[in-house]
Structure formats: C-alpha cells, structure tokens
Amino acid sequence: MSDLEHIAERRLGGDPGSDLAELEPAAGREGSLYADAWRQLRRRPIFVISGLLILLLITMALFPSLFTRVDPRSCDLADSLLRPSREHWFGTDVQGCDYYARTIYGARVSISIGILVTVSSTLIAVVFGSIAGFYGGATDTIIARITDIWFAIPTILGGIVILRSIFSERGLLQVSLVLIVLGWPTMLRLVRSSVMSAKEMDYVDAARALGVGDFRIIRRHILPNAIAPVIVYATITVGVIISAEAALSFLGVGLQLPAISWGLMISVAQNRILTAPHLLLFPGLFLSVTVFSFILMGDALRDALDPRLR
Amino acid sequence: MVTAIKMDTIGGRPVDPAAPLLAVEDLAVEFRIDAGVVRAVNGLSYTVERGRTVAILGESGSGKSVGAQAVMGIIDSPPGFVTGGSVRFRGVELLDLPEQERRRVRGNRIAMVFQDALTALNPVFPVGWQIAEMFRVHRGLGRAEAGERAVELMERVRIPLARERAGSYPHEFSGGMRQRVMIAMALSLDPDILIADEPTTALDVTVQAQIMSLLAALQQETGMGLVLITHDLGVVAEVADEVVVMYAGREVEKGPSLGVYHRPAHPYTIGLMDSLPRRDQHTERLTAIAGSPPDLLDIPSGCAFRPRCPHARNICARIEPPLFEPEDGRVAACHFWEEVQRGRA
Numbered sequence: 018m019s020d021l022e023h024i025a026e027r028r029l030g031g032d033p034g035s036d037l038a039e040l041e042p043a044a045g046r047e048g049s050l051y052a053d054a055w056r057q058l059r060r061r062p063i064f065v066i067s068g069l070l071i072l073l074l075i076t077m078a079l080f081p082s083l084f085t086r087v088d089p090r091s092c093d094l095a096d097s098l099l100r101p102s103r104e105h106w107f108g109t110d111v112q113g114c115d116y117y118a119r120t121i122y123g124a125r126v127s128i129s130i131g132i133l134v135t136v137s138s139t140l141i142a143v144v145f146g147s148i149a150g151f152y153g154g155a156t157d158t159i160i161a162r163i164t165d166i167w168f169a170i171p172t173i174l175g176g177i178v179i180l181r182s183i184f185s186e187r188g189l190l191q192v193s194l195v196l197i198v199l200g201w202p203t204m205l206r207l208v209r210s211s212v213m214s215a216k217e218m219d220y221v222d223a224a225r226a227l228g229v230g231d232f233r234i235i236r237r238h239i240l241p242n243a244i245a246p247v248i249v250y251a252t253i254t255v256g257v258i259i260s261a262e263a264a265l266s267f268l269g270v271g272l273q274l275p276a277i278s279w280g281l282m283i284s285v286a287q288n289r290i291l292t293a294p295h296l297l298l299f300p301g302l303f304l305s306v307t308v309f310s311f312i313l314m315g316d317a318l319r320d321a322l323d324p325r326l327r
Numbered sequence: 328m329v330t331a332i333k334m335d336t337i338g339g340r341p342v343d344p345a346a347p348l349l350a351v352e353d354l355a356v357e358f359r360i361d362a363g364v365v366r367a368v369n370g371l372s373y374t375v376e377r378g379r380t381v382a383i384l385g386e387s388g389s390g391k392s393v394g395a396q397a398v399m400g401i402i403d404s405p406p407g408f409v410t411g412g413s414v415r416f417r418g419v420e421l422l423d424l425p426e427q428e429r430r431r432v433r434g435n436r437i438a439m440v441f442q443d444a445l446t447a448l449n450p451v452f453p454v455g456w457q458i459a460e461m462f463r464v465h466r467g468l469g470r471a472e473a474g475e476r477a478v479e480l481m482e483r484v485r486i487p488l489a490r491e492r493a494g495s496y497p498h499e500f501s502g503g504m505r506q507r508v509m510i511a512m513a514l515s516l517d518p519d520i521l522i523a524d525e526p527t528t529a530l531d532v533t534v535q536a537q538i539m540s541l542l543a544a545l546q547q548e549t550g551m552g553l554v555l556i557t558h559d560l561g562v563v564a565e566v567a568d569e570v571v572v573m574y575a576g577r578e579v580e581k582g583p584s585l586g587v588y589h590r591p592a593h594p595y596t597i598g599l600m601d602s603l604p605r606r607d608q609h610t611e612r613l614t615a616i617a618g619s620p621p622d623l624l625d626i627p628s629g630c631a632f633r634p635r636c637p638h639a640r641n642i643c644a645r646i647e648p649p650l651f652e653p654e655d656g657r658v659a660a661c662h663f664w665e666e667v668q669r670g671r672a
Contacts, residue, residue, distance in 0.1 A: 051451070154405070218446060219441055219443065219446040219447040220446065220447050220448055220449045220450075222401060222441070222447070223439070223441050223447040223448070223509070223512075224449075224460075225401045225433070226399050226401050226433055226434075226438070226439040226441075227433060227434040227438055227439070227461060227512060227513065227515075227516075228430050228431060228432070228433035228434030228435060228464065228465060228516075229434075229460070229464050230430060230464070233464060237449070237452070237460070238449050241449070241451045241452070242449070242450065242451055
C-alpha cells in the first residue's frame with residue numbers, strides 16, 4: 018500500500034486554482050506575430066524608407082494631378098526634345114509633351130499592373146496551393162505537376178508569344194492577364210510548401226479533434242500561420258512584375274501608344290539615347306526606384322516575419 | 328453554464344442510453360509507409376462509463392496515442408488506416424460514420440486534450456478567441472456571445488483574471504495555464520468523454536498535480552468519462568479506475584487499477600513500477616527495463632516483450648501469449664503470469 022500512498026501524496030499537491038503564482042507578470046498586450054513584426058519594423062530604416070517611397074508612388078498613381086498640373090497628352094510639336102529646364106523639369110519628348118508629367122502619369126500603369134498581377138496570382142496560388150498542401154495525395158500530385166509544367170514556361174518569352182499571337186490590342190488588362198497566367202506557379206509552390214509545414218502543427222490536429230471543419234481549419238489555423246513567407250514574396254513580386262511589364266513594353270509586345278508607361282517611354286527613347294539621354298534617364302530612374310522599393314520592402318518584411326530566412 | 332442541445336441520434340442512428348458510454352473493441356491501426364507496414368495498434372479494447380477514468384499506460388511508440396487518435400477519427404490517412412475493431416458511443420458505431428457526422432461527434436461527444444499546449448494552440452490568435460471558436464463552429468453563436476462564454480469557461484478551469492487574460496496570446500501564458508486553456512476548449516461543448524493525451528507530460532511536477540486535480544474536479548462536476556493516456560504509473564494510481572497497459576501496439580495487462588497496481592501479472596507492468604522513484608527506498612539508481620522498445624516494423628515473434636523479459640523461455644518465442652485471466656475482470660498476456668505474480672508477492 019505504501020507505494021500508492023506515497024505517489025498519491027506526491028501528486029495531489031495543491032487544490033485546483035491555487036497556482037496564482039504561476040501567472041506570469043502581465044506581459045505586453047500585443048503579442049501576436051504581426052504585432053511583434055510591426056513593432057520591429059517601425060524601427061528599421063529600410064522599412065521606413067521603402068514604405069515612404071511606396072506610399073509616394075501609390076499616391077502618384079492615384080492622384081497624378083497632385084504632382085503636376087500639366088496634361089501629359091497636350092503636346093506642342095514646337096517644343097520637341099527640349100532639355101530639362103525650369104519650365105519642363107524633365108524636358109520634353111519628341112512630340113513636345115512635358116516629360117515630367119508623362120513620367121508621373123507613367124506610375125499609374127506600373128503600379129496598377131504590379132498590384133493587379135500580384136494580388137490575382139497570389140489569390141490563385143493561395144486557393145490551389147492550400148488545397149494541394151492540405152489534402153495531399155492525388156489532388157496534390159495533379160496540382161503540383163500542372164504547376165511544374167507551367168513553371169517551365171519562361172515569363173518574358175511566354176509573354177512575347179502570347180501577347181503577339183493572341184491579342185490584337187494590348188492594354189493594361191491584356192498585359193496583366195498574361196503576367197498573371199505566367200506568374201502564379203512560383204507563388205503556388207511557395208503557398209503549398211508553407212501550408213504543408215503548417216498542417217503538421219499540433220494545433221491543426223487539436224482543432225480537428227474538437228470538430229472544426231476543413232475549410233475553417235485552412236482559413237483560421239493554417240493560412241494565418243503559413244502566410245508570412247507569401248506576404249514577403251508577394252511584395253517582391255510587385256517589383257518583379259513592374260519590371261516585367263517594362264520589359265514587355267520595351268520589346269514592343271506590351272502596352273501600345275498612346276498609353277503612358279515607363280517601359281514604353283524607355284522603348285521610344287532608345288533611338289535617341291545619345292542626342293536626348295534625359296528621355297531614358299527619368300523613366301529609367303523612376304522604374305528602378307519603384308522596383309527597388311518593393312524589393313527592399315520585401316526584405317524588411319522577411320526579416321520581421323520570418324527571422325529564420327535571414 | 329453551457330446547456331448543450333444534444334441530438335439523441337448520431338448520423339441517423341439512435342443512441343442507446345443503456346449501452347456503454349464508449350466501448351472500444353479489438354481496435355487495430357496500421358501505418359503503410361515505404362519501409363513496410365507498421366501495426367501501431369493491434370487489438371485494443373476498453374470501456375468507459377460515465378464518471379469513470381480509464382488510463383492507457385505505455386512507453387512512447389506503444390500505440391497509446393494512435394489508439395486515441397483512431398477513436399477520435401483524426402488519423403492521417405494515408406498513411407494510417409484503421410483496419411479492424413469497433414468504436415461505439417452509446418452503442419453507435421463511429422468508425423464507419425461519414426466524415427461529416429464524425430466531425431459532429433468530435434468536440435460535442437468526445438473531446439481531446441493534447442500533450443503540449445504550446446504547440447496545440449494557434450500562436451496567432453488570442454486564447455479567448457480560440458475557445459470562442461468552439462461555440463461559433465458548433466453552436467453558431469455570434470462573436471460577442473461566444474466571447475462571453477469563453478470567459479466563463481476560463482473561469483471554470485480556474486484561470487485567474489480570466490476576462491483580462493482572454494485577449495492574451497498562447498505564448499504569454501505559462502505551461503500550466505496553457506493546458507488549462509486547452510482543457511477549457513475541450514470542455515466547451517460539454518463532451519461526454521474527454522481523452523487526455525499525456526496532459527501533464529510537458530509540465531513540471533507541481534503543476535502536473537494541479538492539472539490532474541483540476542481534471543478530477545471537472546470530472547466530478549460534469550460526470551464525464553475520462554480516458555487518460557500516460558506513461559506515468561503514479562498518475563494511474565492516483566486517478567484511474569481501470570488501467571490498460573500497452574506494449575508494442577498490444578494490450579499486455581488490463582484491469583481495475585488497484586488490482587493491477589498491487590498484484591501485477593505481467594513482467595512489463597512490473598518493470599514500469601520498478602522504474603518509479605520510491606520514497607521508502609533510497610537507492611542510487613532507478614531500475615530501468617533492460618533493452619529498448621521493439622522496432623514496430625520488426626516485432627519479435629511470439630511475445631513482443633520477450634527480448635527484455637526476465638521470465639522469458641522457449642515458448643515465448645514460439646507462441647504469442649493469449650490473454651489469461653489472473654483474477655476476475657483482469658487479463659494479462661503472459662505465459663508465466665502465475666510465476667510473475669508469485670515472484671512479486
């Protein structure tokens with residue numbers, strides 16, 4: 018009998034609820050991953066600088082008239098190819114249009130395409146990547162193989178082929194569509210692997226053991242814990258897509274005149290690079306800074322959200 | 328308090344109030360992996376009645392957790408398959424229920440508490456939100472009402488300052504408090520049965536005692552049946568009415584816990600008891616069971632415990648011991664149970 022008593026005595030230490038002392042000293046209220054990340058980010062110069070630049074560029078895209086009163090489409094051939102001056106800060110192009118106004122208005126196309134393409138391909142990736150990663154088995158094999166095949170198509174080359182052979186008119190929507198069609202596979206692979214690792218967590222089993230359904234498990238328990246690398250990658254993708262649009266427009270298969278876009282401006286400028294270098298310089302500079310801002314932002318987010326990747 | 332509206336049918340099958348609350352019979356689970364077939368559970372049977380506690384005792388890899396997951400219906404399949412036996416809740420077979428119906432049983436009828444509450448709670452949501460989720464998923468309550476219920480539950484599991492703490496995240500709690508949150512979630516829908524999978528293993532000893540006595544107190548309040556999965560014989564001695572000792576996926580000894588504790592009839596049970604620290608014997612070293620648990624891909628012929636058993640003889644390698652009945656209501660899977668019991672006495 019003695020063993021039993023000793024053990025029982027050893028174990029039945031306190032009455033339930035007596036462990037007030039066990040409570041930690043009131044920890045900070047905001048404790049989630051995202052609150053932590055935000056606190057960290059606010060102190061990082063890279064984040065602040067890229068954030069301000071992105072904010073500026075988005076404002077430019079939404080309200081270009083805040084930055085210039087000049088209509089980028091009212092041009093005077095008499096002013097053709099002026100050098101930068103007080104009247105025309107960035108000079109004028111061959112049509113005599115104010116180049117500063119055109120550069121400002123060019124932000125709209127770049128930012129719209131960058132965000133539209135990224136959001137759409139992320140949505141596709143999240144839906145199908147979660148299904149593949151969560152259910153595994155045959156579903157996963159089918160989705161993953163299709164993705165792999167798609168992944169093998171080079172973006173720019175595929176873009177040239179599709180844009181030249183299918184669309185007679187190429188506007189913002191057509192170019193975006195092509196970039197979405199070619200852009201989702203990388204993202205899907207990322208979501209899938211991220212979901213596969215989040216699925217293994219005990220809290221997913223715990224939720225299932227308490228009768229939570231698949232959809233809610235994915236939405237509430239897996240995605241919030243799997244989305245951090247996706248956010249990071251999506252931010253970088255905005256920059257990559259913006260440069261892809263510029264590349265396509267430069268190659269003459271993207272947007273068409275009279276659209277205003279940095280890629281198109283650079284394309285037109287290439288013939289006069291020696292006589293009028295400002296035509297290349299300004300849109301090139303804006304394009305680089307935009308792409309750079311999104312990539313920097315992605316880096317800052319990665320450091321904050323996923324320290325293991327540093 | 329929470330008044331649950333319980334269906335008196337499960338998946339269209341009528342519940343029989345006279346049948347045992349939970350009856351697991353000859354359950355078999357295997358995992359088909361590249362290296363071969365692992366028979367993780369091979370013939371597990373037990374019955375849980377209202378207000379009673381059954382302890383499933385065994386080392387890591389003995390199949391005790393897999394058995395519980397099979398009862399819950401949360402084994403990842405593939406690679407895991409329930410290949411035989413039955414799990415009946417008040418007479419209703421659960422194993423062949425469609426997943427939709429099975430899901431309604433989980434949480435409502437049978438709930439589960441996991442070993443490590445840090446990993447079993449979602450790190451990105453406040454604990455109050457996670458408890459409230461139960462009411463929103465199963466009862467369709469609104470955000471505010473569900474949140475209110477969550478606070479009530481946190482009070483019920485004796486979390487101090489429950490209202491303030493409901494907005495905290497799991498990592499802001501200590502291990503014991505996190506386990507209380509897990510228990511609150513499991514109890515949210517007034518389950519008839521609670522399966523606790525090593526609920527105290529990740530905690531230190533004083534907190535272990537608090538959690539165990541909390542579970543006991545809650546069991547008294549609600550009358551729920553408790554299935555306690557553990558490798559700690561001390562816990563068994565203290566709270567369990569019945570005990571099932573598992574080894575390599577098989578049950579090797581089973582019966583009322585006092586009987587098993589005082590007159591063990593299987594050498595493995597004795598090994599487990601001897602490896603406990605005891606206050607009346609001040610020895611330098613604890614007695615360990617020689618050898619290590621078998622590779623489940625390559626279980627020894629005959630009795631799986633044979634290579635580690637001091638009583639092993641030729642017959643043990645040839646014939647897998649059937650379940651002998653050393654006493655009324657007890658079984659032991661050992662050819663030499665009489666010798667084992669005598670040697671102990």
